[in-house]
Amino acid sequence: MQQTAWLLSLALMLLVAFGFTFVALKSGRRADDYAPLQARAYRIRTRLFWALVLVLGPAMIFSLLDLPYGASHAHAKASGLQALVVEAKGYQWRWELSHNRVPIGQTVEFHVTSADINHGFAIYDPEMHLVAQTQAMPGYTNKLNYTFSQPGVYKVLCLEYCGIAHHNMMTEIKVGSL
Amino acid sequence: MTNHNYASKPEHGADFGVLAYLVTAAAVLLLMMSFGLLMRMEQAQIINMGPMWFYQLMTLHGAGMVGIAGIAGAAVMWHFLRQYVDLSKGIFVANLALFLVGVVMILASVLLGNFHGAWTFLYPMPSKSMGMWSQEAAALFMGGLLVIGVGFVLLHLDVARAIVARYGNFARALGWPQLFGKDDGNAPPPTVVASTMVTIVNLTGLVVGASILTMMLVNLYVPSFAIDALLAKGMIYFFGHVFINATIYMAVIAVYEILPRYTQRPWKANKIFLASWTASTLMVMFIFPHHLLMDFAFPTWMLVMGHVIGYLNTFPILVVTGYGALMIVYRSGIRWDMASRLLFVSLFGWAAGAMPAFIDGTITVNLVMHNTLWVPGHFHTYLLLGMVAMVFGFMSYLGKRDQQTDDSLLGRAAFWGFTAGTLGFTLSFLYSGKESVARRYAAHLPEWVPYDRIGSLFAALVVAASLLFIIRFLSRLGRAGRDFPRASLAHGTAL
Numbered sequence: 001m002q003q004t005a006w007l008l009s010l011a012l013m014l015l016v017a018f019g020f021t022f023v024a025l026k027s028g029r030r031a032d033d034y035a036p037l038q039a040r041a042y043r044i045r046t047r048l049f050w051a052l053v054l055v056l057g058p059a060m061i062f063s064l065l066d067l068p069y070g071a072s073h074a075h076a077k078a079s080g081l082q083a084l085v086v087e088a089k090g091y092q093w094r095w096e097l098s099h100n101r102v103p104i105g106q107t108v109e110f111h112v113t114s115a116d117i118n119h120g121f122a123i124y125d126p127e128m129h130l131v132a133q134t135q136a137m138p139g140y141t142n143k144l145n146y147t148f149s150q151p152g153v154y155k156v157l158c159l160e161y162c163g164i165a166h167h168n169m170m171t172e173i174k175v176g177s178l
Numbered sequence: 179m180t181n182h183n184y185a186s187k188p189e190h191g192a193d194f195g196v197l198a199y200l201v202t203a204a205a206v207l208l209l210m211m212s213f214g215l216l217m218r219m220e221q222a223q224i225i226n227m228g229p230m231w232f233y234q235l236m237t238l239h240g241a242g243m244v245g246i247a248g249i250a251g252a253a254v255m256w257h258f259l260r261q262y263v264d265l266s267k268g269i270f271v272a273n274l275a276l277f278l279v280g281v282v283m284i285l286a287s288v289l290l291g292n293f294h295g296a297w298t299f300l301y302p303m304p305s306k307s308m309g310m311w312s313q314e315a316a317a318l319f320m321g322g323l324l325v326i327g328v329g330f331v332l333l334h335l336d337v338a339r340a341i342v343a344r345y346g347n348f349a350r351a352l353g354w355p356q357l358f359g360k361d362d363g364n365a366p367p368p369t370v371v372a373s374t375m376v377t378i379v380n381l382t383g384l385v386v387g388a389s390i391l392t393m394m395l396v397n398l399y400v401p402s403f404a405i406d407a408l409l410a411k412g413m414i415y416f417f418g419h420v421f422i423n424a425t426i427y428m429a430v431i432a433v434y435e436i437l438p439r440y441t442q443r444p445w446k447a448n449k450i451f452l453a454s455w456t457a458s459t460l461m462v463m464f465i466f467p468h469h470l471l472m473d474f475a476f477p478t479w480m481l482v483m484g485h486v487i488g489y490l491n492t493f494p495i496l497v498v499t500g501y502g503a504l505m506i507v508y509r510s511g512i513r514w515d516m517a518s519r520l521l522f523v524s525l526f527g528w529a530a531g532a533m534p535a536f537i538d539g540t541i542t543v544n545l546v547m548h549n550t551l552w553v554p555g556h557f558h559t560y561l562l563l564g565m566v567a568m569v570f571g572f573m574s575y576l577g578k579r580d581q582q583t584d585d586s587l588l589g590r591a592a593f594w595g596f597t598a599g600t601l602g603f604t605l606s607f608l609y610s611g612k613e614s615v616a617r618r619y620a621a622h623l624p625e626w627v628p629y630d631r632i633g634s635l636f637a638a639l640v641v642a643a644s645l646l647f648i649i650r651f652l653s654r655l656g657r658a659g660r661d662f663p664r665a666s667l668a669h670g671t672a673l
Contacts, residue, residue: 001546005537006612012533016500020526023504030511030670034443041505045450049497060489063540064482069474092308117303118407120472120549122616128625130546130614135473138302138407142474159549159616161296162303164229164310167619 002129068132068144083109083145088156090119090136093165095156101174104151110144112136119169120159126152133159151176184442191660192257192576195270199253200573201655202274203246204648206281207566210242211644215637221622222630230310232620233294237319240297241284244422245326247561249277250569251428252333255376257572258369258435263340269332276329283322291315296618298418299323301390301410305398317398324391330421331384334377341374348374352459353452365447368434372427375459380424382463387417408475415469423462426528426560429568430499433521436575437503439665440518441510445502454494461491468539472548481541488539492532500529511669516585516647517578518666519593520571527563527600531556534608549618551629552611559604562640563597570596570647577654578664592646599639606633 031037087098088110102108112121114136122133123146131154134144148154158169192200213235219225220232227235256270287293293315295303304316338348345351345366351374353365365371390413396403438445467484470476503525512518534556537543547553585593610629615622622630651658 001543002612002614005534005543005547005552006608009534009537009608013530016496016526016530016533019500019504020522023508024514024522027507027510027512027514028669029509030668031509032670037509038505041501041508045497045501045505048501049493052493052497056489056492060486060540063542064485067478067482067541068545069478069481092306117306118300118411122549124614128614128623130550132545133472133548137411137473137475140408140473140475144474157616160300161233161298161618163308164233164294166233167229167616167621 068134070143081106083107085109085111088112088121088136090114090116090121090158090162090169092116092163093158093169095121095158095169095171097156097171097173100172102148104148104176107145107147110134110146111141112144113141114138117162118160119162120157122157122159123173124155124157125150126154128155135160148175184438184444186442187261187439189439189661189663189665190257190261191662192253192658193260193267194659195267195274196253196257197655197658198271199249199256199274200569200576201652202278203250203253203569204573204651206242206246207250208641208644208648210239210246211637211641213239213242215634215641218630218634218637220620221627222634223622223627224631224634229620230292230294233296234288234292236618237294237296238284238288241319241323242281243561244297244418244425245277245281247422247425247565248326248330249274251376251425251565252330254432254569254572255337255369255373255428256333258431259337259340259373262367262370263337263344265340266336269336273329273333276332277326280322280324280326280329283318283325287311287315287318287322291318293319295319298414299391299394300414301394301405301407302397304394305401313398317395320391320395320398324388324395327384327388327391330380331388334381334384337373337377338381341370341377345370348378352456353447354456356447357449357452357456361449365452368445368447368451369431371447371452371455372431372434375455375462376424376427378459379420379427379462383417383420383424386413387421390414390417408473411473412466412470412476416463416466419466419469420462422557422561426565426568427458427462429524429565429572430528432568432572432575433499433503433525436517436571436665437506437521440512440668441506442668442671443506443510445506450498451502454498457490458494461487461494465491465539468544471539471541471544485539485541488536492536495532496529500525511671513666513668515574515578515583515666516589516593517571517575517664520567520574523593523597524564524567524571527567528560528565531558531560531564531604535560546614547611549616550611551607551615551617553617555604555607555609555611558607559600562604563600566644567596570644573647573651573658575664576658577651579654579657581663581666588646589650592643592650595639596643596647599636599643602636603633603640606630606636 089096119136132146134142154173293311356365465487467480615626
């Protein structure tokens with residue numbers, strides 16, 4: 001997902017850069033009569049508008065089809081086993097997990113909350129890539145479903161600034177029979 | 179009814195108050211940029227200041243940058259808006275005075291009281307410091323923000339009064355008779371439309387911000403007055419999102435006013451323009467849940483609304499304002515100097531930064547990118563290469579000697595250094611976000627450090643270029659206040 005977001009952003013930013021560079025290069029010689037230029041530019045703008053609608057509209061709707069909210073998420077992808085519930089609680093500045101060892105292929109339902117202030121419960125894979133997250137908030141329990149497909153030592157980092165030891169607020173989850 | 183002809187307008191120098199705003203903004207901007215550079219160097223392990231200093235500087239950097247963005251944006255808006263409506267100079271100066279009082283309170287809170295709860299002051303962190311700062315330090319910080327907010331409320335109330343006095347009501351000032359009826363060509367000028375939008379959203383946002391600050395101040399001394407943490411977060415992000423976005427909508431007035439003078443082509447408030455500003459008025463206020471996409475307890479319909487509006491919000495930026503700049507510059511014969519270059523590139527910065535921003539606002543992307551360095555990656559693009567470039571462009575325009583003077587070699591180097599430096603700096607953030615590097619970490623993992631080192635180099639370039647812009651502006655302050663034509667006329671137009 002991160003790679004897609006990066007490449008897509010880069011491509012769109014380059015398109016914008018192309019538009020601005022093209023116009024800057026074509027800005028030197030003045031066309032005295034602005035009216036026909038303006039009329040042509042409006043026609044192009046209408047096409048640009050509909051192109052954006054046709055590209056962004058489906059992308060916006062398609063990306064809404066698999067939301068991380070609600071208990072149903074990820075269950076379809078799981079092996080059919082009942083979800084394993086892991087209670088996760090954030091404290092300044094440590095994590096408390098009811099289990100720190102989980103199996104591969106079984107959906108894990110993290111019940112995430114906080115004992116004090118806002119924290120961010122973020123799961124990093126063994127290569128330190130972020131795979132899922134939710135906020136840990138006092139007074140609320142956010143349910144995050146995730147099905148681990150690769151064995152290894154995963155890390156939980158805090159991704160909501162919580163004070164002087166925020167960057168040290170980490171723990172581990174062992175996945176599979178390590 | 180469309181008028182293709184440009185009607186030239188007198189070019190006014192800046193009022194003393196506007197110059198005071200700009201000097202304040204420039205000084206604080208430079209200081210906060212230096213803090214930002216130090217933070218990057220700390221993450222890059224080039225220096226070693228420790229987490230306490232890092233988070234204190236982070237808190238100052240956030241609060242300071244948001245504050246001066248507001249001040250600089252207000253200076254641009256006030257300078258041009260007063261050419262259409264009758265604004266109060268006393269209120270304008272009072273806002274700056276309150277801002278300076280707030281700044282002193284915040285500096286004291288952080289530097290003397292060690293407050294480092296970030297500019298977002300998320301409840302209940304200010305009152306739960308684990309002994310790292312006192313109740314008084316937290317109160318001073320939130321009180322400082324409140325004082326600054328009160329100043330801006332006064333300013334926007336005065337703007338609202340002046341607009342209503344001239345146009346009758348906000349609907350007319352937003353050009354609704356022309357938008358929803360026949361376009362008789364008499365819609366208010368873009369400056370008035372933009373100022374009306376900013377006034378509506380900022381007054382709403384500031385009232386919400388002041389409410390949560392007051393609630394948290396009460397909670398600080400009366401802990402039994404508990405606040406729902408999710409409600410507090412929603413209120414803080416509503417206020418924060420609206421305020422920082424409004425700074426761009428104020429600063430873009432410089433583009434609407436100055437670029438037409440260079441191209442001798444009008445930037446008209448036609449139906450598309452009016453529709454986009456009315457849409458932006460609503461979208462800026464209803465998009466804020468995109469900051470809360472990882473708060474699963476927030477109502478899902480609001481999160482989906484944040485996702486959807488994130489996509490819709492790119493339309494006015496790309497199709498109306500960004501495209502509008504391309505239209506009036508294309509084959510215009512524009513003479514490129516520092517002011518026209520900066521104003522043109524500022525719209526590129528705004529539009530380019532909006533791309534990774536709306537992608538981040540996609541819920542499934544946010545699941546793996548929220549609160550990574552992807553976020554400062556996109557907002558630094560549209561704030562630094564967008565909003566700040568607009569303000570530098572305005573300052574450069576005010577400081578021009580005459581219509582003919584070309585830029586020095588140093589001036590051109592500053593422009594390209596700023597542009598390349600900002601792009602390198604923000605792309606290093608975005609790439610780090612792609613690599614899942616966490617945001618707001620005083621110390622980075624060894625595998626993240628190379629990106630920080632590259633980012634530090636580009637950040638140093640941005641600071642150096644900004645220093646040149648600011649020195650140039652300060653050395654020309656005397657000229658900035660005088661009334662004379664500054665915009666270089668396009669090639670092929672009569673002098």
